[in-house]
Amino acid sequence: MIACAGIGVSAGGRSILSDVTLALADGQRVVLMGPSGAGKTTLLRVLAGLMVPERGTVTVGGRLASVPGKVLVPPSQRGIGFVFQSAALWPHMTVAQNVLYGLADLPKREAQDRVRQVLAACRVQGLAERLPQQLSGGEQQRVALARAIAPRPRHLFMDEPLTSLDSDLKGELLDLITRVIAVDATAVLYVTHEEDEARAVGGTRLHLSGGRLVPQA
Amino acid sequence: MPSSMRCRRHSLTWQPSSEAELPPVSGRTWRICGVLALAAVLGVPMAALARDAWAAVRMNPETLRLAIPAGRSLMLLLRSCALSAATALLCLAIGTAGALFLLAAPARLRWLRMVIILPVIIPPYLHAVAWMRIGEGLRVLLRGGGLALPPFQGFWAALWVQVMVYAPLMAGVALAAWSMVDPLLVDAGLVHGSPQRVLRRILLPLMWPVLTAGTLLVFVLCMGDLSVPSLFSVNTYALELYARFSASGRTADVTLLAVPVVLLCLAALAPAMRSIATVLSTPSARDGAASSAWRATGVVRAGALCGTAVLAVDVAGLCGSLLAGAQGATWAAVHDALPQALVSLRTAGGACLVSLVLALTAGPLVAAGNRSGRWMAAFLLVPLALPGPLAGTGASLAGTLAGGLWKAAAPALLLAFRFGPFACLMTGARLARLDSAAAEAGRLFERRRGDYVRCIWLPTLGPVLVAALLLVAILGIGEVSGTLLVMQPGQQPLALAIYNYLHYGGSGTVSALCLLLLAGLLALMAPALFLWNKGWRRA
Numbered sequence: 001m002i003a004c005a006g007i008g009v010s011a012g013g014r015s016i017l018s019d020v021t022l023a024l025a026d027g028q029r030v031v032l033m034g035p036s037g038a039g040k041t042t043l044l045r046v047l048a049g050l051m052v053p054e055r056g057t058v059t060v061g062g063r064l065a066s067v068p069g070k071v072l073v074p075p076s077q078r079g080i081g082f083v084f085q086s087a088a089l090w091p092h093m094t095v096a097q098n099v100l101y102g103l104a105d106l107p108k109r110e111a112q113d114r115v116r117q118v119l120a121a122c123r124v125q126g127l128a129e130r131l132p133q134q135l136s137g138g139e140q141q142r143v144a145l146a147r148a149i150a151p152r153p154r155h156l157f158m159d160e161p162l163t164s165l166d167s168d169l170k171g172e173l174l175d176l177i178t179r180v181i182a183v184d185a186t187a188v189l190y191v192t193h194e195e196d197e198a199r200a201v202g203g204t205r206l207h208l209s210g211g212r213l214v215p216q217a
Numbered sequence: 218m219p220s221s222m223r224c225r226r227h228s229l230t231w232q233p234s235s236e237a238e239l240p241p242v243s244g245r246t247w248r249i250c251g252v253l254a255l256a257a258v259l260g261v262p263m264a265a266l267a268r269d270a271w272a273a274v275r276m277n278p279e280t281l282r283l284a285i286p287a288g289r290s291l292m293l294l295l296r297s298c299a300l301s302a303a304t305a306l307l308c309l310a311i312g313t314a315g316a317l318f319l320l321a322a323p324a325r326l327r328w329l330r331m332v333i334i335l336p337v338i339i340p341p342y343l344h345a346v347a348w349m350r351i352g353e354g355l356r357v358l359l360r361g362g363g364l365a366l367p368p369f370q371g372f373w374a375a376l377w378v379q380v381m382v383y384a385p386l387m388a389g390v391a392l393a394a395w396s397m398v399d400p401l402l403v404d405a406g407l408v409h410g411s412p413q414r415v416l417r418r419i420l421l422p423l424m425w426p427v428l429t430a431g432t433l434l435v436f437v438l439c440m441g442d443l444s445v446p447s448l449f450s451v452n453t454y455a456l457e458l459y460a461r462f463s464a465s466g467r468t469a470d471v472t473l474l475a476v477p478v479v480l481l482c483l484a485a486l487a488p489a490m491r492s493i494a495t496v497l498s499t500p501s502a503r504d505g506a507a508s509s510a511w512r513a514t515g516v517v518r519a520g521a522l523c524g525t526a527v528l529a530v531d532v533a534g535l536c537g538s539l540l541a542g543a544q545g546a547t548w549a550a551v552h553d554a555l556p557q558a559l560v561s562l563r564t565a566g567g568a569c570l571v572s573l574v575l576a577l578t579a580g581p582l583v584a585a586g587n588r589s590g591r592w593m594a595a596f597l598l599v600p601l602a603l604p605g606p607l608a609g610t611g612a613s614l615a616g617t618l619a620g621g622l623w624k625a626a627a628p629a630l631l632l633a634f635r636f637g638p639f640a641c642l643m644t645g646a647r648l649a650r651l652d653s654a655a656a657e658a659g660r661l662f663e664r665r666r667g668d669y670v671r672c673i674w675l676p677t678l679g680p681v682l683v684a685a686l687l688l689v690a691i692l693g694i695g696e697v698s699g700t701l702l703v704m705q706p707g708q709q710p711l712a713l714a715i716y717n718y719l720h721y722g723g724s725g726t727v728s729a730l731c732l733l734l735l736a737g738l739l740a741l742m743a744p745a746l747f748l749w750n751k752g753w754r755r756a
Contacts, residue, residue, distance in 0.1 A: 050404050075407045082408045088401035092422045101418065102409030151409065 001025050001061060002047060002078070002155050002187070008055030009042055016042050018211040020056070024155060029181075029188045029203025038208045040191045041085070044157050047189070048082055049075040081148030081186075083158040087140035089132035095119070095143050096128040102151040114150055121180055122146040138169040142176065149180060155187045162197060174200050248589070251578035255593070258571055258633050259600055261623060262611030266472045269614055273469030280469065284476040290457070294477055297454040300372065300446070301439035304379040309432045311380065311527050312387025313424075317416075319388070320395055330392065336385040336532055338738045340695030342444040342716055343731050344382045344531070348374075349448070351534050375449035381531040382445065383435045390431030394424035430489035437482045441604035443698050448719060454478050455698065459606040462702060468610050475607040482602035490598060490642075551729050554711060558733060561710040565693040567629030569686040572637040576685060580644030594645070597638040605698020608635050612703045627703040628710070632693035639692070640685035647681040687741050694738060711737075 003023035009016045016039045024030055024047075034040050045051040047058060049071045058066035065073035081102075089098050096115050103111035119125045122142040132140055141161055148156060161177070162170045178200055181188050190201045198205060207214040273280050286294045319330045336344075352369025359366050398420065406415040421428075443455040455478070462471045582593045600608065612631035616624035623630055697716045704713060711734055718727045 045404075048404075048408060050407060074411065075404075076410050080408060082405065084401050084405060086401060088399070088405040090402055090406070090419055090423070101406070104410065104414070147405075147409075 002059070002080070004043075004047055004053075004056060004058045006056035007043070007046055007053050007058070009039070009046060009051070009053055015211050017046070020208075020211070020213050022047075022206070022213060024187050024189050026154060026187050027185045029190070029201055031198040031201050031203060031205045032189060032191045032208060033193055033198060033205060034208035035193060039211050040208050041159055043208065044082075044159050044189065044191060048080055048157060049073060049078055079154040081151065081153035081156045083141075083144050083148045083156070083161045085160045085163055087132070087137075087144040089140055089143055089147070091132050094129050094131055095124065095135070098132070098143060099147045099150050102147060105151075118146040118150045119143075121149075121183070122176060138165055138173060141165065141173060145173075145177065145180065149184065149186070152184055153186060155189065156181060158188065158190045160191050160193070162192075162194070170197075177201070248582060251582045251593070254574050254578045255596065257622075258575060258630060258637060259596065262608070262615045262631075262634055263599060265614035265617065266468075266607070266611045269469045270472040273467075273473070280473060283470055283473040286477050290454075290474065293452060293454045293457050296372075296452070297440055297478070298481070300376060300379070300451070300453060301436045303376055304383060304439045305432045305436040307376075307380045308383045308387040308435050309428060311384045312389075312431075313391045313428060315384070315388045315527070316391030316395065319392065332532060333529070334385050334389040334392070335739075335742070336381075337389060338691050338695075338742045339382075339735065340444070340697075340712060341379070341382045341442055342448060342697065342719060343695075343735065345378050345445050345448045346719065346727055346731055347534055348378045348381065370449050372449075372451050375446050375451045378445050378449065379439055383438065384527065384531070387428075387431055387435060391424065391428060394427035394431075395420075397427065398423045433485045433489040436485055437602060440478055440482055441698065443605060444716065455604045455606060458604055458610075459698070459701065462606060462610055468614055471607060471610045475604060478604055479602050479607070482604075483598060486598050486602055487595075490594060551733060554714060554730050554733060557709055557711045557714045558737065560708050561694050561712065561737075564628045564632060564710055565690040567626055568632035568636065568693045569690050571630060571633035572640040572686055572689045573682070575633065575637045576640040576644040576682060579641040581648055583641060583645030584648035594642070597641050600634050600638050603635075605635070605696070606702060609699030609702030612699065628700055628705070628708070631699050631703050632689065632696060635696065635699060636689045636692045640682075640689050643685040643688075644678070644682060647678060651677060683744070687744060691738055691741050694734070694741075
C-alpha cells in the first residue's frame with residue numbers, strides 16, 4: 001500500500017495541495033479527476049518521491065517514505081511505475097533499451113525475455129530497435145506503458161496518458177491499458193479529466209478541487 | 218502530439234525552423250543585404266588572404282610546402298594540439314564536475330553559479346598575470362621552508378592557466394546543457410534507477426552533444442590564442458604565425474603556414490556548430506527544472522566538490538593577486554591609461570555596430586535552416602577557426618584589397634570579423650526558436666505599419682541581440698592576438714598596453730590596469746547576463 005496523509009504543497013505563495021490524504025491498497029484502482037491546475041500531477045509526483053512535500057507524510061508498505069522537506073525512500077525503491085502525460089522516452093536509447101532500463105536487477109537473459117514479453121503485450125514488438133523519434137505519438141505512449149509495467153511495479157501511476165492522442169488512438173490505447181493492468185493485478189492511480197477514461201478504468205473515483213480531495217459517488 | 222514536435226522537444230541540438238519568416242522586410246531583400254554584409258566584413262579579409270597566398274604560390278610554387286607541416290612546424294603543431302586537447306579535456310572534467318555540484322547545491326547557494334561562471338569574461342592574459350603572481354608567491358613561501366620549486370613557466374604552467382581560463386566556460390556550457398534536458402526524462406529515470414545511474418545512463422548522454430561542442434570550442438580557442446603560451450615561454454603554432462609575420466612581414470607565408478591549423482579547427486567546429494549555437498543562446502545560469510528532483514550522492518558529490526574547489530581557487534586567486542598587486546601602483550599610471558581605455562571602448566563600439574548589421578541580416582538566413590542558410594552557417598564558421606594572428610593578417614591585407622572602410626577602421630572590423638559570427642549564430646538560434654504561429658499572428662493583426670516590428674519582433678529578439686553585441690564588446694575589449702597586427706600608431710587599446718607591460722615588467726601598473734579592464738568588463742557583463750536571461754525566458 002502507498003498512502004499519504006495531510007499533504008500540503010505550495011508554489012509562489014499559492015497553495016497547490018492542501019491537507020490531502022489518500023491511500024492506494026494493493027490491487028486497487030483509483031481514478032483521480034479534476035480540472036486543469038487542480039494539483040493532480042503534483043500529488044502523483046509527491047507520492048512517487050519526485051517532489052518533496054511541505055507538510056504531511058507519504059508511506060510505502062507501512063514504511064515512512066517522505067516527510068516535510070525530505071524524501072526518505074527514493075523513487076526507484078517505492079515499487080512504482082509511472083506513465084507521464086508526454087511519453088518521456090529517452091531519445092538516445094532504442095525502444096528496447098528504454099524498457100530494459102528498469103530491469104537492471106534481473107539477469108540479462110531474463111530481462112531481455114521480459115522486454116520481449118511487455119513489448120508484445122503492448123503491441124510494439126516490431127519496434128524494439130527503433131529510436132523514440134521514429135515512432136508516432138500512439139506508439140510512443142505504448143512504449144511508455146511497456147516501460148512502466150516491465151519491472152512489475154506494485155503501484156502504477158498514470159498521469160493523463162491519453163491527453164495528447166486523437167480519439168481513435170485513445171480508444172485503442174484505453175482498451176490496451178485496461179487489459180494490461182488486469183493481468184498483474186497492479187494497483188493503479190489514474191489521473192484524467194475525461195469521463196469515458198474514468199469509466200473504462202473503473203474503481204474508486206476521487207475529485208481534486210482547489211487542492212483538496214472530494215470523494216465522488 | 219505529432220512525432221515531429223516530439224523530436225524537437227527531446228532533441229538536444231538546435232533544430233532550425235523551416236518557417237523563420239520573421240525579419241521585418243521581404244525575404245529577398247533581406248537575403249541580398251545579408252550576403253552583402255557578410256561579403257564586406259567576413260569575405261574581404263578571407264579573400265585578401267587567399268589572393269595573397271595564391272599570388273605567392275604562382276610566383277614560387279615552393280612556398281606551398283609551408284602548408285605541409287614538417288620538421289619544426291610539425292613539432293609546433295603537435296605541441297599546440299597537445300596543449301589545446303589537454304586543456305579542453307581537463308576543462309570538460311572540471312567544468313562538468315563543478316556544474317553538477319552547483320546544480321545539486323541547495324537553492325540558497327544558487328548565486329555561486331554566477332560567481333563561478335563570471336571569470337569567462339576575463340581575458341586569458343589576466344589569468345596569466347594572476348597565476349604568475351600566485352606561482353611566484355608560492356615559490357617564495359616554500360623557499361623559506363627550504364623547498365625549492367622550479368619557476369612557474371613552461372608547458373605545464375601554460376596548461377594550468379589555460380585550464381583556469383576555460384574551465385568556467387565549460388561549467389557554463391554544462392549548466393546550459395543541463396537546462397536543455399527535459400525534466401520529465403530525468404523523472405522517468407529516477408522512477409526506475411538510482412541518481413548515479415540516472416547521471417550515467419540518462420543525464421550525461423543527453424548532455425553529451427552540448428558538452429562535446431563546448432570541448433571542441435575550447436580546443437579551437439586554445440589553438441588560436443597566443444597570449445598565454447607566449448607569457449609562459451611555450452612556442453606554439455599561433456605564436457609562430459605571429460613571429461613569422463613580425464620577422465618577415467610576408468603575409469602569404471603566414472597564410473600558408475596557417476593552413477593545417479585552420480583545417481584542424483574547421484574539422485573540430487563543423488560537427489559542433491549547431492550545438493554551439495544552442496549553447497550560446499541559452500542563459501547558463503538558468504535554473505534547470507530537472508535539478509528539482511535529482512540529487513548527486515557519494516562519489517559524484519565528491520568529484521563535483523573538487524571541480525568547484527578548483528574553480529573557486531581560480532576566482533579567489535585572480536581577485537586576490539590583482540588587488541594585492543595594484544596596491545603598489547600609482548594613480549598616475551591609471552590616469553595615463555584612460556586614453557587607451559577610450560580607444561578600447563571606441564573600437565569595441567564600432568565592432569558592435571558592424572556585428573549588429575551582420576546579426577540582423579545573416580541571423581534570419583541562418584535561422585531559416587534551408588540550403589542557403591546552411592551555407593551561410595558554414596561560412597560563419599571560417600572566421601571562428603582562424604587563429605588570431607591570421608585574422609589580424611587578413612584584416613591588414615583587407616585594406617589593400619577593398620580600401621575605404623577597411624583602411625579607416627581595421628581594428629573595429631577585425632573584431633567584428635572575429636566575433637561577429639557569434640552574434641549571427643546567437644540571433645539565428647533565437648529566431649529559430651521563435652513561435653512562427655505567434656509571428657504570423659503578429660503580422661495578421663498588424664493595424665499600423667511598423668506595429669509588428671515594434672511590438673513583436675524587437676521585444677522578442679531585442680534582449681538576445683543586445684546580449685550578443687555585449688558579448689562581442691567583451692571579447693573585443695580583451696582581444697590582443699589579432700589587434701597586435703592592425704593597431705594604428707598612437708591608437709593602442711588598453712588590452713594591448715597590458716600585454717606589452719607584461720613583457721616589459723611594471724607589475725603594479727599591470728595589476729592596476731587589469732583591474733581597470735576588469736571593472737569595464739564587469740560593467741558590460743551585468744546587463745548582458747540580465748538581457749540574455751530575459752530574452753530566453755520569453756522564448
